[in-house]
Structures are given as structure tokens and as C-alpha cells.
Amino acid sequence: MTTASSGPVSLPVGTGRAFNFSAGPGVLPEDVLNRAREDLLDLFGTGVGILEHSHRGKAYDRVLEEAIADARSLASIPDDFEVMFVQGGATTQCFQIPMAFLPDGGTADYFETGKWAKDSIHEAERYGGVHLAFSGAESRFGELPQGGDVSRVSYSSGPAYVHYTSNNTIMGTEWHELPPTPPGDAFFVCDASSDIFSRPIDVSPYGLIYAGGQKNLGPAGTVLVIARKDVLERQVRELPWMLDYRLIAQKQSRFNTPPTFGVYLIGQTFKWIIENGGLEGMRAHNERKAKIIYDTLDASGFYTPHARVQDRSLMNVTFKTPSEDLDKRFIAEGESQGLRYLGGHRSIGGMRASVYNAMPVEGAEALASFLREFERTHG
Numbered sequence: 001m002t003t004a005s006s007g008p009v010s011l012p013v014g015t016g017r018a019f020n021f022s023a024g025p026g027v028l029p030e031d032v033l034n035r036a037r038e039d040l041l042d043l044f045g046t047g048v049g050i051l052e053h054s055h056r057g058k059a060y061d062r063v064l065e066e067a068i069a070d071a072r073s074l075a076s077i078p079d080d081f082e083v084m085f086v087q088g089g090a091t092t093q094c095f096q097i098p099m100a101f102l103p104d105g106g107t108a109d110y111f112e113t114g115k116w117a118k119d120s121i122h123e124a125e126r127y128g129g130v131h132l133a134f135s136g137a138e139s140r141f142g143e144l145p146q147g148g149d150v151s152r153v154s155y156s157s158g159p160a161y162v163h164y165t166s167n168n169t170i171m172g173t174e175w176h177e178l179p180p181t182p183p184g185d186a187f188f189v190c191d192a193s194s195d196i197f198s199r200p201i202d203v204s205p206y207g208l209i210y211a212g213g214q215k216n217l218g219p220a221g222t223v224l225v226i227a228r229k230d231v232l233e234r235q236v237r238e239l240p241w242m243l244d245y246r247l248i249a250q251k252q253s254r255f256n257t258p259p260t261f262g263v264y265l266i267g268q269t270f271k272w273i274i275e276n277g278g279l280e281g282m283r284a285h286n287e288r289k290a291k292i293i294y295d296t297l298d299a300s301g302f303y304t305p306h307a308r309v310q311d312r313s314l315m316n317v318t319f320k321t322p323s324e325d326l327d328k329r330f331i332a333e334g335e336s337q338g339l340r341y342l343g344g345h346r347s348i349g350g351m352r353a354s355v356y357n358a359m360p361v362e363g364a365e366a367l368a369s370f371l372r373e374f375e376r377t378h379g
């Protein structure tokens with residue numbers, strides 16, 4: 001992306017677009033948005049736009065087939081896994097998963113690592129027992145039990161599954177390794193909403209991975225689900241059609257009229273990732289951006305990052321200035337300079353810079369120079 005100097009920060013030139021640090025819906029690749037603009041009017045030279053094609057027609061067949069094939073090639077997803085697109089946001093997965101896999105009288109293990117994990121726990125408790133394998137409440141969810149801290153994890157004796165959130169969007173913590181192997185024949189369920197495809201992933205240890213679209217993939221509402229076929233057969237109760245993963249898989253994610261535009265856009269994002277070095281390329285790109293921002297925070301005596309160093313997220317960088325008043329000024333001055341949506345989630349306050357795959361390096365550099373400038377003038 002070309003940039004120009006505008007005060008202390010550089011903004012993308014000529015596009016009228018700001019650097020968007022929103023946690024979600026968040027920044028999407030400009031190439032994808034430009035492509036979508038064309039395909040809204042005419043997809044594949046059919047004279048009919050993507051929003052207007054039947055979900056049973058040949059054009060949508062191609063959209064869906066390519067999206068699934070590209071997801072499979074990106075993450076080397078083997079044939080014994082289904083790749084599905086479902087509706088209702090990631091929040092629907094919070095109840096759909098225990099409805100499907102947590103038997104009456106059974107237990108599922110959950111890592112309580114932030115608000116979204118807590119929502120999942122709340123919903124699971126409607127269907128069965130929940131055992132907390134770990135709670136980060138004491139550290140205000142600034143820590144995860146990884147690295148030297150795995151001894152803080154304790155599983156129950158026979159959970160149906162183990163649920164964890166790979167990246168905690170609000171707190172700015174991220175797992176950099178897998179949690180300890182689940183006991184017995186339990187499988188991992190992972191909420192990867194805010195770091196899906198930001199780095200290489202080996203799906204084989206998982207039973208089910210889900211990710212809401214609006215961060216690294218595409219529009220809100222459409223959810224990517226990657227699930228092991230034999231795990232789907234473990235469904236413990238009859239579910240309404242729309243929630244039955246087996247039926248969703250059997251009907252190729254179009255039991256009813258699916259969110260065709262969401263699937264299309266996610267598919268275009270997969271192509272963009274492939275063209276930009278695949279998941280290894282994303283990892284290098286995301287590590288570079290995160291380093292630019294964290295190095296600036298660490299070099300300052302003014303800002304306090306929220307997450308413990310080894311648990312820091314590459315996707316959501318959370319930090320504070322010395323006072324709430326200065327936080328507010330930071331956010332307002334950032335906005336006026338084209339650094340949009342730097343406010344932290346209302347539950348923890350402060351600031352949060354979300355630097356998903358589509359955030360260019362220039363966005364991280366612009367934020368770093370704004371951090372230094374703000375400290376110089378207000379520190």
C-alpha cells in the first residue's frame with residue numbers, strides 16, 4: 001500500500017481509507033473488496049451478481065467448491081474433516097456445540113480466559129456440567145496457562161470435550177501452543193474467531209474449530225467450522241435441522257438458503273491469503289506488525305500493556321496510558337489522524353489495536369509513530 005505523511009502518521013494514499021484497528025468487524029484486504037465490487041454486478045461473466053445467484057446454481061456451486069478447496073489447501077485439512085459455513089455468528093456455536101456434544105449428566109472442560117470463553121461456559125451450563133480447566137479471572141485475564149505454566153491446567157476425569165479460545169480478542173492474549181492433550185477420547189473444540197488463518201494450523205488434534213467471519217475472514221454472521229467427521233457422529237441428542245452438524249455437512253452447508261455473499265467473500269479472502277504467502281506468509285506478516293507495536297510499548301515508560309509478555313496476542317494489542325483521561329485523548333487524537341477504533345472493549349477500557357491479516361505493515365508503523373508522538377506530547 002502506498003502511504004503519505006499526514007502529521008506524525010502515514011495514511012493510505014488515494015483510497016480515502018483509514019487504518020482500521022477495529023476488533024471486528026475489522027479491516028479486510030482491499031484487493032478482496034475491489035474484487036467484490038466487480039462481482040456484485042457480474043460474477044464469472046454470467047451477467048448476474050454474486051448477491052443475485054441461486055444458491056443451487058452453477059455459479060454458486062463454483063464459489064462454494066473453491067472456498068472449501070482453498071481452505072483445505074491453505075491449512076492442509078485432510079478428508080476426514082468437514083469444512084462448513086454456518087450462520088448465527090460465533091455466539092451460536094457457544095450453544096450449538098454443547099447441544100450437540102455435551103450429554104445430560106456429562107461434563108465438558110472449558111478454559112475461562114475472557115468474555116467470549118465465559119459466554120461459551122454460560123451456554124454449556126444449560127446442557128450439562130462444566131469443569132473449569134483453568135480460570136484467568138485472578139489476572140484479569142491477562143495470562144494463559146502455557147509455557148512454564150501448563151501445570152495450572154487441570155482436566156476433569158472424563159470430559160466430553162475440551163473447549164478453549166485460541167485468541168482472546170478483548171484481553172489481547174493468545175495461545176502460542178496447544179493446551180495439554182484432553183483426557184480419554186475427549187476432543188478439542190477451539191474458538192478461533194480472532195486468529196483463524198493468521199498463522200499455520202495443524203487441524204489434526206482438533207475435533208471442531210469455529211471462527212466468526214468478521215475478523216480474518218469476511219463479513220459478520222457467517223462462521224467457518226472445521227470438524228472431524230467421526231466427531232460429528234458423536235452427537236448426543238436430536239437437534240433442529242439448522243443446528244445439526246451432520247445435516248449441515250451432508251447438505252454442503254446449504255440446507256436452507258445460505259449466506260452466499262459471506263461464503264463468497266470468505267472464499268476471496270482465502271485466495272488473497274494464498275497469493276500472499278499462505279499461512280506462513282501471514283505469520284511472518286503478523287509477527288512483524290506485532291513486534292513494531294509491542295517494541296514501541298515496551299520502550300516506553302508511559303504505556304502499560306495488559307497481557308503478560310509470553311501470552312501476548314499477535315492480533316489484538318491491549319494497553320493503557322497512565323490515566324483514563326489520557327486514554328480518552330489518545331483514542332480521540334488517533335481518530336482525528338485516521339487511526340480508527342483504537343478504544344478498548346468496555347469491560348477492560350484502555351486501548352486495543354487489532355492488527356488482523358489485512359492490516360498492512362504501514363498501519364502498525366503509523367500506530368507506532370503515533371504512540372511515540374503522543375507520549376512525547378502528553379508524557
Ligand code: PMP
Pocket residue numbers: 023024088089090091092116165167168169170191192193194212213220221
Ligand atoms: N469469540 C470470539 C473470540 C470473539 O472475538 C467474538 C466476537 N468478537 C465472538 C466469539 C462472538 O462472535 P459473534 O459476534 O460473531 O457471535
